[in-house]
Each structure stands twice: as C-alpha cells, then as structure tokens.
Amino acid sequence: MRAESIEELLAGAPSGERRVVGRLISIVERDGDGAEEIAEWAHARSGRAHIVGITGAPGAGKSTLVGGLLAVWAKAGRRPAVLAVDPTSPLTGGAILGDRVRMDSVATGAFVRSMATRGHRGGLALAVPGAVRVLDAAGFDPVVVETTGVGQVEVDIVGAADTTVLVVAAGWGDAVQASKAGLLEVADLFVVNKADRHGAHDARRDLDLMLDLGRVSGHEDRRGHRPEIVMTTSTTGHGVEGVASAIDEHRRHLVESGERARAYHRRIALEVRDRAQALLVTRVAKLLSSEDGRVALDAAERRAMTPAAAARAVAARIIAAPDRTSPEHDRS
Ligand SMILES: Nc1nc2c(ncn2[C@@H]2O[C@H](COP(=O)(O)OP(=O)(O)OP(=O)(O)O)[C@@H](O)[C@H]2O)c(=O)[nH]1
Ligand SMILES: [Mg+2]
Incomplete structure (x- = not known):
C-alpha cells in the first residue's frame, strides 16, 4: 500500500481515473488501512449521483441492457459507473457476462466493477453502499448496481437505489416469480426485455395486471408513482433509449416530489x-x-x-x- 498514500489516491479520485477509483473501492471493501478515511472523504462528497438498481432473474438480459445504457449515456456526455454484484451466475459462470459489460465499458469510458457475494467483511449489504459512495464522490453519475433478484440481500440492495429497475424476460413467467420475491413493490420502472421473442406482450399484460391488482388492494407502489413499462430488445439496442429516458423521468419525479x-x-x-x-x-x-x-x-x-x-x-x-x-x- 506504500505505492501511493491515501491522500494521493483521494487527490486523484475526482478525475475519475479508473485505477485510482478501483484502488479506493478495494480498500473500502477490505476495510483495510485507510478505509475509514476514504469513507469520510466519500460520504462528505456524495449525494450528487443518481443511483440506479437493476435487477431481474438470471439471464433476463440485465447486463446486455446495462451495456446499451452505457452507450446511450456516453453519447449524452455522462460519466456512468456500474457495480455488478455477484455476476457469478451458477448457470453461466459469470465471466462471459462480466466480460461483455467490460467491453462495453471500454467503448464508453464507464467505470465497471464486479463484486462477489463472498469474502466481504460485513457482507455485501455493507460493501455495496461503501463502493457506491466512492463512485458518487469521484463524480460518476449515474451509478448502476446490477444484481440478480434472487436473495433478500440483493433485493434490499437494489431496493435502496433512487430508481429500481426490474428486468423481466418475455415468455419466462418472470413477472410471477418477481412478484413472489417482492420485487414488484420495490420497482420504479419495468423493462420487458427480449421483446423479439414470443410472449413479450403477454409479459407486459401480466405486469400491468399485477400492478393494477396491487393498486386495487391498496398497495400503491412505495413512492406513489405508477411504474412505467418499457419494452426492449437489448441485443439490438431497441428500446434502450426509452429506458434511459424513463430513468431520467423518474429522477425528475423524485426531485420534484x-x-x-x-x-x-x-x-x-x-x-x-x-x-x-x-x-x-x-x-x-x-x-x-x-x-x-x-x-x-x-x-x-x-x-x-x-x-x-x-x-x-x-x-x-x-x-x-x-x-x-x-x-x-x-x-x-
Ligand atoms: N433474444 C434476445 N436475447 C437477449 C436479449 N437480451 C439479452 N439476451 C441474451 O440473453 C442472455 C443473457 O443476457 P445477460 O445480459 O447476460 O443477462 P443477465 O440478466 O445479465 O444474466 P445474469 O447476470 O446471469 O443474471 C445472453 O445470451 C444475451 O445475449 C434480447 O433482447 N433478446
Ligand atoms: Mg448480468
């Protein structure tokens, strides 16, 4: 750790230099020497970034969507960052998916990092907010947290975002699963991905129905905001700009309300x-x-x-x- 002092790293952070920001996050994650100092620095400077949680079943297309969003934001001159939590899906091993977003990040200048669910002192629930704050303080905006919506910890993490996006894939009965996992209640925006496949409109209708039912039974979503549903084919980029605008729209709603x-x-x-x-x-x-x-x-x-x-x-x-x-x- 003697290569650079904490002070030097902190001085370099506002430029958003990836290596410096990556070092700072590693120290915070490990809760190592200097972690407290970095946390104080980051907390004092945080609060500007829009935090976007993206969740959904394994393979729904979250990473592909995030890659598309990075491109849209880069075009708009924004400086996004992504924390991919536990990309090690049991189905795919995760490496390929991580690589995909990493490739997108190189093309767009975004900061991308994955965090494994194991090996964090205090667990993921503590590691993620610490890392998000460093990214916020370093001037990244928006900061995206991608998690697979399977466990309660993951749901809590994305549910704590400013804007929580639930991605469901057409034709997989994902909407029903998401409803069981309590994800409908925390989502501010729904994406029906794989709209190129059969069942996309059914998935949309299922979601609409479930949202209506929630309203009838008095479970207005937590923010009194009827969530939008956007259809996408992330692999071609179709609809991705619509997701970016819906996220911005929700941000405006949050600020104004x-x-x-x-x-x-x-x-x-x-x-x-x-x-x-x-x-x-x-x-x-x-x-x-x-x-x-x-x-x-x-x-x-x-x-x-x-x-x-x-x-x-x-x-x-x-x-x-x-x-x-x-x-x-x-x-x-
Ligand atoms: N047909 C079709 N395939 C898609 C679409 N979006 C993603 N895929 C494919 O679906 C697979 C999974 O996509 P990912 O983006 O890795 O999904 P994910 O939700 O990030 O998956 P995990 O991180 O493992 O939970 C990949 O093979 C993608 O190419 C789409 O809109 N249409
Ligand atoms: Mg993924």
Missing part, C-alpha cells in the same frame, strides 16, 4: 442499522470466545444458568465494556 430526500433517508437508516448489527455480531462472537464468554457458556452447560440468562450476561458485558472489539479497533 421530495421523494429523493426520502429515498436517501431510507438508505442511510438501512445502512446504519446493518452496520450497527454487524458490529454487535462481531462483538458477540468475540466475547463468546473470551474468558468471560466461556464462563457464561460453562454456567449454562452446568445448568447453573439458563441459556437465556447466559445470553443476558454476555449482552450486559458488551454494553458495559468499552468498544475495543469492533472492526475499527482491531483492523491492524
């Missing part, structure tokens, strides 16, 4: 909660392997204490003790 501030509020609340929980989880694990923890465990084993009472004793130790076991203090 005051929802952008509320989305920010929600994001911060979610992140502080997740980080606080992660800190406590770490401290519980440490305490349980310490002498005090062993005493409590032993008492519960001997039936001198109920497990509940042992847990209360452990929690009380954590509350009473100075916080010397948090990641901030043992990073070394």
